[in-house]
Amino acid sequence: MPDRKTMDDEPCPVGRCVDVVGDRWSLLIVRDAFDGVRRFGDLQRSLGVARNILSDRLRKLVDAGILQTQAASDGTAYQEYVLTNKGKSLFPVVVALRQWGERHMFERGERHSVLIDKHTGKPVARMVPTDKEGNALPPEATHVRKVS
Known part of the structure; x- marks a missing residue:
């Protein structure tokens, strides 16, 4: 093959x-x-x-x-x-997948793991792409530009 x-x-x-x-x-x-x-x-x-x-x-x-x-x-x-360090920079990718899974792969009330901030003891805030001013950036507000 x-x-x-x-x-x-x-x-x-x-x-x-x-x-x-x-x-x-x-x-x-x-x-x-x-x-x-x-x-x-x-x-x-x-x-x-x-x-x-x-x-x-x-x-x-x-x-x-x-x-x-x-x-x-x-x-x-x-x-x-x-x-x-290259591997550690995958952390946001893993967090994004985890958070997507928490939102979309479990029924309401179904048990699952949650990522906790060790300093606050609270769940890590949901990751959202933002613009330069810090506003949430929806997919329709972006496009891919090919660079050479």
Whole structure:
């Protein structure tokens, strides 16, 4: 079976991002990394993913500079996967997906997790794109401009 086409030569930032983190497992690995899950076995238990798939996604995330490996923090022979600065900059993406899911994927009153601000103890405010004055920016108020 031929390899699928990548978006490496395309000018679309969304397409290029989806190539790297657009599959289920990659995004869930990144989510777990934000939650402090660092070891292969812990990721596998958390996600319930096959070892070969987890190995493949971890390798791709490391190759993309989203995760890096380091010696285990407890001095054991294990290696840990930690977010790089590039990986940490995915935080708004994960929060946006989480908040969209909270609003649209659960029935009213259905239990789900909520992202909490450690300093206030309150749910993180809903993310909304804004204009330069801080006003909410609806999709119809934007357009894509191709740049060279």
